[in-house]
Amino acid sequence: MTTQIAVIGLGYVGLPLATLFHKSGYDVIGIDIDSRKIDCLEKGTSYLSDYSDEEVKQLTASKRFRFSSEFKKIETAHAIILCVPTPLRNHQDPDLSYLESAAQAMLPHLRHGQLVVLESSTFPGTTEEVLVPLLEKSGLKVGVDLFLGYSPERIDPGNLDYELEDIAKVVSGVTEACLHEVQAIYGKAFTSLVPVDNTRVAEMTKILENTQRLINISFMNEMSQICHELNIDIWQVIDAASTKPYGFTAYYPGPGIGGHCIPVDPLYLKWKANEQKLSTPFIDLAKKVNDEQPMYVVDRLEKALGSGKKTPSVLLVGLTYKKDVNDVRESVSIPVMEELIKRGWTVDYHDPFVKDITLQGKTYKGIQYDQQSLSSYDAAVILTDHSQIDYSSLIKGSSLLFDTRNCIKGTYDHVIRL
Numbered sequence: 001m002t003t004q005i006a007v008i009g010l011g012y013v014g015l016p017l018a019t020l021f022h023k024s025g026y027d028v029i030g031i032d033i034d035s036r037k038i039d040c041l042e043k044g045t046s047y048l049s050d051y052s053d054e055e056v057k058q059l060t061a062s063k064r065f066r067f068s069s070e071f072k073k074i075e076t077a078h079a080i081i082l083c084v085p086t087p088l089r090n091h092q093d094p095d096l097s098y099l100e101s102a103a104q105a106m107l108p109h110l111r112h113g114q115l116v117v118l119e120s121s122t123f124p125g126t127t128e129e130v131l132v133p134l135l136e137k138s139g140l141k142v143g144v145d146l147f148l149g150y151s152p153e154r155i156d157p158g159n160l161d162y163e164l165e166d167i168a169k170v171v172s173g174v175t176e177a178c179l180h181e182v183q184a185i186y187g188k189a190f191t192s193l194v195p196v197d198n199t200r201v202a203e204m205t206k207i208l209e210n211t212q213r214l215i216n217i218s219f220m221n222e223m224s225q226i227c228h229e230l231n232i233d234i235w236q237v238i239d240a241a242s243t244k245p246y247g248f249t250a251y252y253p254g255p256g257i258g259g260h261c262i263p264v265d266p267l268y269l270k271w272k273a274n275e276q277k278l279s280t281p282f283i284d285l286a287k288k289v290n291d292e293q294p295m296y297v298v299d300r301l302e303k304a305l306g307s308g309k310k311t312p313s314v315l316l317v318g319l320t321y322k323k324d325v326n327d328v329r330e331s332v333s334i335p336v337m338e339e340l341i342k343r344g345w346t347v348d349y350h351d352p353f354v355k356d357i358t359l360q361g362k363t364y365k366g367i368q369y370d371q372q373s374l375s376s377y378d379a380a381v382i383l384t385d386h387s388q389i390d391y392s393s394l395i396k397g398s399s400l401l402f403d404t405r406n407c408i409k410g411t412y413d414h415v416i417r418l
């Protein structure tokens with residue numbers, strides 16, 4: 001009988017992972033509580049930006065792939081992989097409710113010998129301190145009756161340079177036997193596995209990767225503000241510094257870091273560190289700089305427009321948190337748009353991935369633009385550098401173009417950069 005894998009949570013992480021396991025020859029059962037996702041899969045339409053309808057149709061047409069919203073389906077699975085969201089609560093502390101409710105729903109269906117692997121990003125200790133006691137409510141003992149591991153997801157949506165299977169996969173287990181089971185399953189799907197001693201190391205690896213990014217990009221935002229005041233081109237500085245063959249890694253400034261991971265995961269670590277009475281000054285400062293960056297963009301724009309018009313009109317280009325994805329979670333374009341609206345400006349947006357957006361109860365529809373229609377705006381601001389944006393019209397049609405992503409090459413009098 002073919003080994004069966006259940007993937008719980010078919011989002012940006014779960015669907016590509018389920019696809020990879022399927023490609024590797026496993027029988028795959030995808031489980032999601034979001035009926036819209038299940039509907040899309042039934043209709044053969046994709047809900048992820050870098051996953052085509054054709055790919056969905058191919059996957060769902062396979063006899064080795066099934067999907068459902070019923071947890072009962074995990075009963076026949078050899079391994080169950082958890083890919084549910086791990087956002088923040090209002091007070092910026094970890095919200096493990098999705099993980100807890102998925103684990104709770106699994107309980108009546110768990111059986112002896114199954115492997116459970118958590119892939120969601122979370123604070124070190126989650127697998128041992130939260131999942132073990134939860135799963136053991138089933139009556140099965142972890143390491144004896146049930147195997148449990150953690151493997152951080154490193155997928156980079158929108159980045160087509162790397163195949164998921166070629167991204168080295170960090171794997172861990174609560175016990176030696178658990179790690180052995182994780183390696184047996186993942187080894188068939190991934191080109192290289194990186195086993196580590198325990199689940200805390202694996203959890204911390206993911207948080208370290210993302211915290212390093214938050215801190216370094218925030219630092220570059222600080223550098224770019226200093227460079228602007230000193231009339232120095234930060235982008236040239238970074239390019240020049242990058243020619244050093246060792247000791248320098250390039251990070252780039254921008255309108256702020258958004259998304260479900262980089263601004264969120266470090267706060268999971270902060271929460272855990274604070275619980276141990278440890279402070280996290282680097283994380284705190286990086287968060288502060290990052291939170292302030294959208295307002296810096298707004299202020300720079302206002303300054304560049306001068307005092308001519310009290311309530312200018314502006315076209316924001318790009319609402320998603322990064323290029324070539326359809327994900328607006330934690331996107332810094334949102335606070336930029338909200339602030340401009342608050343200041344009484346007329347704001348339109350263009351984003352090939354976002355049809356409309358509701359802010360404070362009002363729905364805004366994305367617009368198309370051409371060189372001519374751009375002249376009706378006082379300024380355009382590039383917040384996300386999607387590949388399919390018509391940059392040439394933006395350059396030719398805008399009165400003032402603020403490029404926060406350094407995607408306009410060449411020098412133009414009416415183009416300003418961070």
Ligand SMILES: NC(=O)c1ccc[n+]([C@@H]2O[C@H](COP(=O)([O-])OP(=O)(O)OC[C@H]3O[C@@H](n4cnc5c(N)ncnc54)[C@H](O)[C@@H]3O)[C@@H](O)[C@H]2O)c1
Nearest residue numbers: 009010011012013032033034083084086098102120121153
């Ligand atoms: N998106 C990324 O680029 C990325 C990269 C690496 C790691 N991660 C981490 O992976 C995890 C998942 O992120 P994502 O971006 O795929 O989120 P997502 O919101 O795109 O997908 C999560 C899915 O889980 C489903 N879900 C929620 N609760 C459920 C439950 N109780 N039972 C079954 N399904 C449930 C949701 O309906 C959703 O479809 C998070 O911890 C995230 O931090 C994300």
